[in-house]
Amino acid sequence: MIDVLHVVEHILYITTLICITGIALSLILLIYRVLVGPSNPDRATALDVIGVCLMATAALTSILLATTKLNDVILLIGILSFIGTLALAKYLEMGVIIDRDSD
Amino acid sequence: MLSGTFFIFSSALGINRFPDVFTRLHAATKAPTLGIMSILLATFLFLYGSHQIVSGKLLLAILFIFLSSPVSGHMLSRAAHKANVKPYLRHREDEYETYMRTKNKKQAK
Numbered sequence: 001m002i003d004v005l006h007v008v009e010h011i012l013y014i015t016t017l018i019c020i021t022g023i024a025l026s027l028i029l030l031i032y033r034v035l036v037g038p039s040n041p042d043r044a045t046a047l048d049v050i051g052v053c054l055m056a057t058a059a060l061t062s063i064l065l066a067t068t069k070l071n072d073v074i075l076l077i078g079i080l081s082f083i084g085t086l087a088l089a090k091y092l093e094m095g096v097i098i099d100r101d102s103d
Numbered sequence: 104m105l106s107g108t109f110f111i112f113s114s115a116l117g118i119n120r121f122p123d124v125f126t127r128l129h130a131a132t133k134a135p136t137l138g139i140m141s142i143l144l145a146t147f148l149f150l151y152g153s154h155q156i157v158s159g160k161l162l163l164a165i166l167f168i169f170l171s172s173p174v175s176g177h178m179l180s181r182a183a184h185k186a187n188v189k190p191y192l193r194h195r196e197d198e199y200e201t202y203m204r205t206k207n208k209k210q211a212k
Contacts, residue, residue: 041183
């Protein structure tokens with residue numbers, strides 16, 4: 001029984017490391033898109049997905065460290081990246097923040 | 104967890120491969136939503152299985168991502184269209200452009 005638990009913990013550790021590597025690779029690709037991107041909406045899109053990747057790294061770190069203290073961080077990163085994306089979109093649109101004519 | 108990483112990585116590849124803002128937005132809104140939801144669900148199940156902790160914040164984060172990702176995608180596509188980025192059109196016309204043009208004509212009258 002204890003052997004089974006040990007093997008499961010080992011598999012979980014290896015899986016978490018693989019996931020962190022994959023997310024790091026995708027972060028490199030996204031940073032390439034932010035730096036090179038042909039237009040500004042491309043950069044805003046890539047920044048939105050970078051926020052999602054940050055949430056994923058925080059979740060994987062909380063699995064690695066086996067803590068619950070990073071849950072606040074995950075929620076806060078989500079909310080801030082959403083507000084930042086909205087602000088960037090409104091800035092690119094050169095519009096007002098709340099408009100009545102919404103289509 | 105592995106499936107979540109696969110979806111996020113495929114979306115990053117798609118963002119680098121697609122030719123245009125709008126197709127890139129297609130890659131950037133749906134796949135990372137599924138990926139982050141599965142990763143957060145994995146974290147929730149891990150905390151529940153190892154420490155018997157039911158973390159409501161992770162469920163809230165899943166709900167928030169599920170709600171906010173389509174909204175931000177929509178705002179970004181509107182901004183891209185109003186910033187005069189030409190869509191990658193092969194065999195269709197830009198329906199949103201024609202709609203806005205007719206609406207502006209009506210307002211001018």
